[in-house]
Amino acid sequence: MLYDLNIAWSPSTTQSDLTQTLRFSASLGYHAVALNHLIENVPPQPKNPLPRFPSQTSQSQPAKSAASTGDSDNSNSNKETQKTDDGDRLPTVLHRATVCMSDPAGVQRIPQLAALYDLVAVRPTTEKEFSHACQEVRIEVASLISLDLTQRFPFHFRPKPCMAAVSRGLRFEVCYGQTLRGGDPRARATWIGNLMELVRATRGRGIVVSSEARRVTELRGPADVVNLLAVWGLAADKGTEGLGVNPRGVVVNEGINRRGYRGVVDIVQVAAKDEEAGDKMEGIETAESQAQKGKAAAAGGNGKKRKGGANEGRGNGSGNVLPADGAVSKRQAKKLKKLAAQEGTATPEENKSS
Template identity: 80%
Template structure:
């Protein structure tokens, strides 16, 4: 599966433009995309303004109901069923749509409020702009809070991407996002901006050795989308190997989506609790037979060997140390001189 985890969205984006972009993305081969909402100023009460698209599984149900109602009714219901089928066909041409929020870390006071977005969005990313914010994102931001470090490579950073913090972020499970749509927009306006983007990309690839990079488009319109093969070839020119480029479109973004889902649905980010297993009746019956109310009887092990009398020697002639002490004590109380070893012989 191929992923594009950054389709730019703004309040000025119309529904028709967004639908056209999603359909073209599906035609290029992308199976899942994420609508990105850039949060520059953290609101007091965050909300998710992104439009919602029905999933493919939910759209298959109205068609089934309409087909069933056609057998019971006449031409009117037949026409409704045809409309539902046409609508389902349009929705099937759309990829799986996720919701994402990218928080600009320009305000340090709003960093601790980032976990509030986890309940509203499927994916949460951070965008640092200074060296202090970049180091904080690489070494201190938890993977449960944000799993992507999105960088605007068109700006000239006042620092260099050093291998130590970058590899620390990759080893912790964070991923760096590279958006090729930024250089497409930059080249049309200012060639100098494209040169800055290429320089930042090459420096990031050297610092991470091509590991942990997620490739996205950040497309604002249809003309900024490119096919997977074109993207891989484009990045290979600037230092990112072809196999690393395919990982940035498939394996790495899939890991981000899966981990974000586990953090939201799982128990402590480990497992999904589907159903609590019922206790086996046979286990309770065995415990009750051994010692009443599920309690272990004191001499249960010896009773299984020697029958009901715990003092009687077992049938195979082997006795335990505990039973040997009991036999010796009984022999002393009876005044006899025999020992358990003699009784055994």
């Protein structure tokens, strides 16, 4: 599955332009996209103004759509896409919020945004904010560090904080649409320089490739994106992971964090009992019960062991049972001799001697 986790949205975006962009992204092969709402200052009571589509879940449960997008790649394509009223094929649409870390109060309100959006990202602009995002922002709150690579940062991307963020599960977002917009050529050169520095600092690991497209003309196919980034230092295999494996991990982790509690997720479906396995178990139990009954009948019909067993023999006339082979232990012989003296009868040994 291919992901584009950044389709730029603003209140001025019309529904027709947005539908056209989503339709074109589906034709390029993207299975899931995220509408991105860039928030400069988070209000005390934030709301989700992003438009919803008919097949999306209710606003009270936004994370279920994120978790459903993380299903196996072998799932039916009908579950991965949705259709508009006129029958056009659209990718799965997620809701995302990107918070600028220049507002300290807005950073503290990020957990409130997590309950309203499927994905949450942070965008640092200074070295202090970048270090805080790499080492202190919890992955349960935000799992993406989105960077505007067209601006000149007053610091360098050092390997230590970058690799610390990657090892914690955070991902760095690179948006190729920023360099496709017409404008200052210096901004494009700055974007290329920042990308090469970020690739060196992270060794190409933990990078998510998105478009941040504001219009249809800023979208590119997956193969074109991989080749474009390979020219500027990102290996082809890392670029492919940035379009598939890495964003899928972000979507799945965000869905689990919203639907679960301390690693315990809800039960989606209870597995049905296999009838054939149940019949086999019943047959085994019946065979075991019949075998036990046969052993009980052979032992005397009452299911109890007999004390005599195989050595059970004849009586000596006084109510005492003697072994069938006539062998008597010394202790038993003394006991029989004593009983015979009391009753006036002879023991088997005396009868043999006589």
